[in-house]
Amino acid sequence: MAQSHHTTDHSDHVGHAPAHHEASLTAYFVVFFALMVFTVLTVAASRVNLGVWNTPLALAIAVTKAVMVILWFMHVIHSPRMTWIVIISSFLWLGVMFVLIFSDYLTRAFNIF
Amino acid sequence: MTTTTIDEAPFIEPSTTAKRNYINDEYGVMSWLLTRDHKRIAILYMISVTALFFVGGFFAFMMRLELLTPEGDLFTSDTYNKFFTLHGIVMIFFFLIPAIPAVLGNFILPIMLGAKDLAFPRINLLSWYIYMIGAIFGIYVIVTGGVDTGWTFYTPFSTQYSNTHVFATTMGAFITGFSSILTGLNFIVTVHRMRAPGLTWFRLPLFVWSMYATSVVMLLATPVLAITLALLMIERVLSVGIFDPAxxxxxxxxxxxxxxxxxPAVYIMILPGMAVISELVAAFTRKKIFGYKFVAFSSLAIAFLGFLVWAHHMFVAGISVYSALVFSFLTMFVAVPSAIKVFNWTATMYKASVSWQTPMxxxxxxxxxxxIGGVTGLFLAALGVDVHVHDSYFVVAHFHYIMVGGTVMAYLGGIHYWWPKITGRMYPEWWARLSxxxxxxxxxxxxxxxxxxxxxxxPRRYHAYAPEFQVLNVLSTAGATVLAAGYLLPMIYLAWSLKFGRRAGVNPWGAVxxxxxxxxxxxxxxxxxxxxxxxxxxxxxxxxxxMKETQNV
Structure with missing residues (x-):
């Protein structure tokens, strides 16, 4: 639609980098290298018994890797604010699902009456 | 209150039907099946959902016939199980969810925005084809023996015990879900990117706000259904342990x-109904909706709060008491934005020049x-009451007041209101009022x-019942007959109006x-x-x- 640009806010990019100035090739290699390091760390962590911290540590590493993939490989770091809103709200919804489901599973032993 | 007839309404021009319009612009079956015009796609959806509405209605009518007498004398219990399952599946997945968004939303939303089409016309057509593929799975199930799990496909019955067409049915629902995801995506992008110059967010009709909220829910919730049904199919077919404790x-x-x-799917069904009602109230009271921003934001609030209440369906299923309390408490909150809408529509009517056309x-x-549906929903949200009436006809009545009394009434109101715009013809008012x-x-x-x-x-979902319940069941079946007549009548006079209806003109209601x-x-x-x-x-x-300045009317 020809008039669609009338209603578009061109200033809503995150930071000062317009969308077409994306990360350099170096940045991709750095992120790739970091992901490899974290992968090694995942394997290493699986060989150490940290008791209750086994799962939190594995999840922390996985989340870090996922964030790196989302930010750089999926170009979100250079995306408009609207993309950020969409991504953050999606995770918020996932959070709602987890928190409320666990409000059942983790409290079955509560004897509140 | 005074009444205004159509003829007295201001800025009505006589027949100004354009010589070329979306209906006569191209001819031939392929011009419809390969169209990218949102209006034609809306018509394709209208024909499809109407057909499936009557399929779902057939199962309802069969159930009501069986329930005329306390004995299970017309069908076996297995057949009855299949009928209520198919009624629910057809009505929810193939009628209520797509009806208003895919028919009225598709037709009206881009025009309300001053746009030439939706943002992704090809994806719009794709969503209709996806819907049809899902519907074909549904029809296949119906003609090859049905399914008996209830529309909820509860495990372990659906994964372990049912020997009916669970896989094909869930596949149909799974596929149809993508149709609503694509429609939601299309609406969101269109509302963001394709508004006409000057059409700021707070100048948008409330229809658009509500449809936007619906689209958000479609986009965020439907993938979860897809995953859930996929997990169910995986467990049923491959015996991978996901829901089976063994x-x-x-x-x-x-x-x-x-x-x-x-x-949230309940809100996918009712929010578009609210979208239609806001337009109709404004048009037939000739007033600005009272508390426009409150009504607009209440749609978003319903969309958000609708995600926080799901376990009120599970109060007696074995969830923790703490969690049941939390969900009971959260459910009460959904009543607030819903009530805001009802109060504001009512306040709009106060001292208004209300006209009593059919849509009104x-x-x-x-x-x-x-x-009534909403308030009885609060009864059910209260933990103690829910334990008493859970799985009873009280619940059946409650959600039909929302789904049929709400969504279907709004859909019919919307169809009548926009019929002149869609077809260029007026429907016969007397027959429509009767209907x-x-x-x-x-x-x-x-x-x-x-x-x-x-x-x-x-209790719900039984084909036989205790004799003392018969009087009320006979009343209910009698009502279903009247209701069926009420639904069949528009089929006849709307079809009649296509050829014989009075030409509508640009703005037959004098609406904004x-x-x-x-x-x-x-x-x-x-x-x-x-x-x-x-x-x-x-x-x-x-x-x-x-309008006078631009000579558009």
């Missing part, structure tokens, strides 16, 4: 995941029935007795909105010139002035 799974996990979609009759029906009356009376006669019979203990600023039926590109919006939503004097 294989290390958890049956309540299925219910959590299913209702994480299916409760549906509005009044909606407000009354939705309120609205039949629907209202028939609906109440069908479902009000179910509140009573449920409260005194008649961009859809009433283009010819009826609209041209293929909706507007010959891109409209510039200089008026607020429902601002009658400003709209009239703008």
């Amino acid at each position: 294989l290390g799974g958890d049956p309540l996990l299925y219910q959590h995941l299913f209702w994480f979609y299916s409760h 009759l549906y509005v009044l029906g909606f407000i009354g029935l939705f309120t 609205a009356l039949l629907v209202f009376v028939g609906f109440n006669l069908t479902f009000f007795p179910q509140f009573l019979v449920g409260y005194v203990g008649m 909105g961009l859809e009433w600023a283009t010819s009826s039926p609209p041209p293929k590109e909706n507007f010959h010139e891109t409209p510039v919006v200089t008026w607020d939503a429902y601002d009658y004097p400003a709209f009239l002035k703008a």
